[in-house]
Amino acid sequence: MAGLLDKKRNREEIQVPLAGMADIAFLLLIFFLVVTTIDMDTGIGMTLPPKLDEDQEPPPVRERNVMNLLLNAQGQLLMNDELANVSQVREEVVRHVTNFGEDPNLSERPGVAVVSIKTVRDTRYDRYIDVLDEVWMAYFAIWDNAARSGEHTGGRTYRDYDHYRNQLGEDEENQIREVFPAQISVAEPDQG
Amino acid sequence: MNQKFQKKRTSGEDKGIPVASMPDIIFMLLIFFMVTTVLRETEVQVRTQLPQAEALTKIEQRRFLSNVWIGPIRLPGNELGETRVQIDDALMEEEEFNTIRNIMYRKLQEEPKLIVSLRVDVTAEMGLVTDVQEELREANTLRINYSSRQQSQ
Numbered sequence: 001m002a003g004l005l006d007k008k009r010n011r012e013e014i015q016v017p018l019a020g021m022a023d024i025a026f027l028l029l030i031f032f033l034v035v036t037t038i039d040m041d042t043g044i045g046m047t048l049p050p051k052l053d054e055d056q057e058p059p060p061v062r063e064r065n066v067m068n069l070l071l072n073a074q075g076q077l078l079m080n081d082e083l084a085n086v087s088q089v090r091e092e093v094v095r096h097v098t099n100f101g102e103d104p105n106l107s108e109r110p111g112v113a114v115v116s117i118k119t120v121r122d123t124r125y126d127r128y129i130d131v132l133d134e135v136w137m138a139y140f141a142i143w144d145n146a147a148r149s150g151e152h153t154g155g156r157t158y159r160d161y162d163h164y165r166n167q168l169g170e171d172e173e174n175q176i177r178e179v180f181p182a183q184i185s186v187a188e189p190d191q192g
Numbered sequence: 193m194n195q196k197f198q199k200k201r202t203s204g205e206d207k208g209i210p211v212a213s214m215p216d217i218i219f220m221l222l223i224f225f226m227v228t229t230v231l232r233e234t235e236v237q238v239r240t241q242l243p244q245a246e247a248l249t250k251i252e253q254r255r256f257l258s259n260v261w262i263g264p265i266r267l268p269g270n271e272l273g274e275t276r277v278q279i280d281d282a283l284m285e286e287e288e289f290n291t292i293r294n295i296m297y298r299k300l301q302e303e304p305k306l307i308v309s310l311r312v313d314v315t316a317e318m319g320l321v322t323d324v325q326e327e328l329r330e331a332n333t334l335r336i337n338y339s340s341r342q343q344s345q
Contacts, residue, residue, distance in 0.1 A: 025215055025219050032226055040252060042249065045307075129314075129340060136247030189318055
């Protein structure tokens with residue numbers, strides 16, 4: 001081995017020049033730096049209802065448990081048959097879901113409460129997302145509240161819902177979502 | 193310049209920063225970026241100006257994602273045409289919409305945890321979005337994501 005090294009030292013001029021190596025690596029590095037896009041996709045997650053068989057009836061829902069949101073082609077919103085503003089949706093959803101049977105027009109309990117969003121074919125997509133966003137924000141607020149109160153988490157209180165969810169074990173049940181499931185129904189639009 | 197180097201070498205050789213491992217460090221960075229890079233594999237032919245929303249969730253596993261673009265088609269000269277649906281590289285015709293279920297079904301077989309990211313332009317109409325969603329239901333790809341941007345305050 002020592003002999004081999006000696007040999008190299010004696011005839012240095014036939015070595016592969018390594019000085020440019022770092023430059024080549026740098027060049028490649030810069031190329032990948034430029035083309036890399038580490039943009040995480042953000043959005044509103046939803047789960048579509050599974051397709052029912054022809055002879056299957058959709059599960060029955062009592063009318064008082066359903067909160068109706070209707071969007072027309074002009075972007076006007078009808079909330080439980082009354083014309084409303086998008087900013088009113090959040091509060092109303094919270095009221096509807098956390099009613100616990102008090103008001104006879106609102107839901108019996110959070111577990112059966114449904115928020116239904118219905119559009120027409122001409123409704124603009126951003127109007128739909130605005131309303132859907134408000135509904136989701138209402139649920140986030142409900143979950144945050146539940147985590148803070150500790151009512152459904154065995155008396156332990158948390159900073160917010162994220163805090164609660166992060167400390168949940170792998171196969172532990174999410175008690176808050178068990179009590180307040182986000183049941184958002186996206187109805188097929190009417191023709192026209 | 194030359195003198196400077198000479199000086200250093202002669203006065204105290206051990207004082208300089210060792211640069212021998214520099215290529216190794218660079219290579220390590222290089223390999224990191226090579227691994228994380230996702231080259232843009234499809235050219236989006238429709239404009240998708242995403243809506244803004246507050247109730248956002250992040251999707252960290254990009255490999256589960258499959259994109260569906262809905263928006264006005266880009267025409268030469270910065271003009272926009274009629275609203276179209278694009279999946280992978282292909283623009284879908286209205287009458288061949290029922291092939292979406294086959295495409296999605298195949299993707300679901302390959303990736304059971306598939307999430308379909310709907311990248312829909314703000315000006316699109318719900319009719320088209322619902323048609324696509326109905327196809328997704330047919331294919332049983334039920335996890336979807338309405339791609340949106342963070343609301344600017």
